[in-house]
Amino acid sequence: MTAAEIADLRARRYNATVVGVRRINPDLMALRVRPDFPIHAHHPGQYCTLGLGYWEPRVIGCQVESLAPGEEQKVVRRAYSISCPILSDAGALHVVDGCPWLEFYIVLVRENPDGRVPALTPRLFALNEGDRLQMGERITGHYTLEPVKPGDTVLFLGTGTGEAPHNYMTWDLLRRGHTGRIVNACCVRYARDLGYHDTHNELMSQFPNYTYLPLTTREPGLTRKVYVQEVIASGELEERVGALHPETTHVFLCGNPKMIGVPHRDKETGSVTYPQPPGAIEVLERRGFVADVSAQKIKGNVHFEEYW
Numbered sequence: 001m002t003a004a005e006i007a008d009l010r011a012r013r014y015n016a017t018v019v020g021v022r023r024i025n026p027d028l029m030a031l032r033v034r035p036d037f038p039i040h041a042h043h044p045g046q047y048c049t050l051g052l053g054y055w056e057p058r059v060i061g062c063q064v065e066s067l068a069p070g071e072e073q074k075v076v077r078r079a080y081s082i083s084c085p086i087l088s089d090a091g092a093l094h095v096v097d098g099c100p101w102l103e104f105y106i107v108l109v110r111e112n113p114d115g116r117v118p119a120l121t122p123r124l125f126a127l128n129e130g131d132r133l134q135m136g137e138r139i140t141g142h143y144t145l146e147p148v149k150p151g152d153t154v155l156f157l158g159t160g161t162g163e164a165p166h167n168y169m170t171w172d173l174l175r176r177g178h179t180g181r182i183v184n185a186c187c188v189r190y191a192r193d194l195g196y197h198d199t200h201n202e203l204m205s206q207f208p209n210y211t212y213l214p215l216t217t218r219e220p221g222l223t224r225k226v227y228v229q230e231v232i233a234s235g236e237l238e239e240r241v242g243a244l245h246p247e248t249t250h251v252f253l254c255g256n257p258k259m260i261g262v263p264h265r266d267k268e269t270g271s272v273t274y275p276q277p278p279g280a281i282e283v284l285e286r287r288g289f290v291a292d293v294s295a296q297k298i299k300g301n302v303h304f305e306e307y308w
Contacts, residue, residue, distance in 0.1 A: 001072060006055050013053060013075055016135035018127050019101050024195040027108040028161075029125065030083065034101040035135045042139035043146070044084070044168035045252075045305075049136035050104065050124065051077035058122035063111035065119070075134055076119040080104045081254070081305070082139070083164035084171045086199050091206075093175050102135075105164040105195060142294070143254070143305040145169050153181040153249040155241075157228050157280060160188055162255025165305065167196060169252065174207055180248075183241045185213040187228045187259070211241050228259050229280045232287075246288040246301055253280050253304040260304045265293065 020032030033050070054072045058065065083105040085094050108125045109118040127133065143165060148154055154173060156166035163186045173182055188194055191214070200212035215226055231237045238244055244251075253260045261279015263272045274282040281291045281302060290300030 001055055006053075009053055009055060009073060010132055013051075014132040014134050016133055018129055018131045018133065020103075021127065021129055022195075025192050027110070028193055028195055029106055029108075030085075030195060031104045031106055031124065031127070032101045033104065033133065033135055035137070037137055039100070039102065040137060040139055042082070043141075043144040044172040045081070045144040045165040046139050046141035047079045047081045047165075048102075048139045049077045049079050049134075050120070051075045051134035051136075052120060052123040052127075054119070056123045057126050059108070059125045061110060062108075062122040063117050065117045065122075076123075077134065077136070078120050079136075080106065081141070081143075081162075081165040082168055084168040086167055086171045086174075086196070087202060091202065094171060096171070105161045105167070107161045141305075143252070143303060145172060147299060147301070147303070148173075148178075148250050150178065151180045151248070153244060154178070154183070155244065155249060155251045156182075156184045157232075157251065157253050157259075158184075158186050159228065159255030159259050160193065161195075162305070163196065165254055166252060170203070170210075174203070174210070179209065181209050181211070181241065182207075183211045183213065183237075185215060185228060185231065185237070187215040187217060187226075187255075189216065189218045191216055191219065213237070213240060229261070229278060229283050232280060233278070233283045244287075246290070249289075249301060251280075251284060251289060251302045253302065255306075257306045260306055262304065262306065263291075 016033050016035040019034045022030040053075050054067055083103045085103055088094050106124055109121045112118060158166050166184060170184055194214050203210050204212055217227060259279055261275050261281045263274045265272050284302050289302050291302040292300050
């Protein structure tokens with residue numbers, strides 16, 4: 001494609017501008033995007049789409065891509081939960097009202113084990129401040145703080161960039177002056193993947209009811225080499241943050257489906273089969289918690305968002 005053709009496609013297909021890129025490590029970044037349109041009212045925990053044309057460059061070191069004829073003029077899109085810096089550069093809570101941009105927490109997918117070539121993230125990671133892209137105007141999603149009451153304990157359990165909606169929810173609880181305990185546990189492979197680590201530590205110094213628990217699965221060190229569900233099952237989580245009572249606690253799970261462990265519910269028999277090894281839902285339901293069942297419109301105290 002010629003430069004003129006690419007410029008024409010960008011002008012016609014894009015409606016947002018990159019206004020900030022924080023590169024946490026080569027495979028992880030926080031991206032701030034300012035749409036050309038007013039940001040619609042929404043709730044922390046929800047998501048919208050980002051998109052780039054197949055004509056855009058990809059970062060090196062990713063699975064080789066081969067486009068079909070005509071495909072280079074299409075736009076690839078994916079839904080991303082909206083994240084939040086939580087704190088401003090001055091250390092106060094971020095001001096969302098009137099802020100012209102949204103923040104997204106994105107990991108670079110270099111290749112897929114099933115052979116599907118990653119199309120979007122290798123292009124997102126080639127972006128720089130001032131570059132254009134497509135952002136969906138619709139912000140939606142069921143994963144919100146709606147069921148939480150003042151004084152409830154709120155436990156966020158996330159893996160990797162599944163932390164994104166929890167950051168926005170944490171901000172919302174803190175700016176409301178939530179009086180209950182807020183616990184944020186994030187599990188990653190390596191400590192370098194804890195993209196908001198310093199922010200969470202600062203939150204603990206400012207808010208006595210806030211606790212941050214970073215976990216790693218591939219290295220020991222400042223964080224423990226352990227999985228989220230193991231921390232719950234072993235009782236260590238409650239040793240660190242206090243007893244978790246189902247009557248007054250809401251748990252939010254976001255990230256790796258294996259960590260979440262959504263059970264299969266047979267419509268005819270009503271039997272429930274949990275995936276193995278056990279995920280967080282099975283561990284929690286053994287403790288008296290109840291997970292949401294959207295098909296049956298059951299609202300429990302365990303809420304989840306699978307991230308892929």
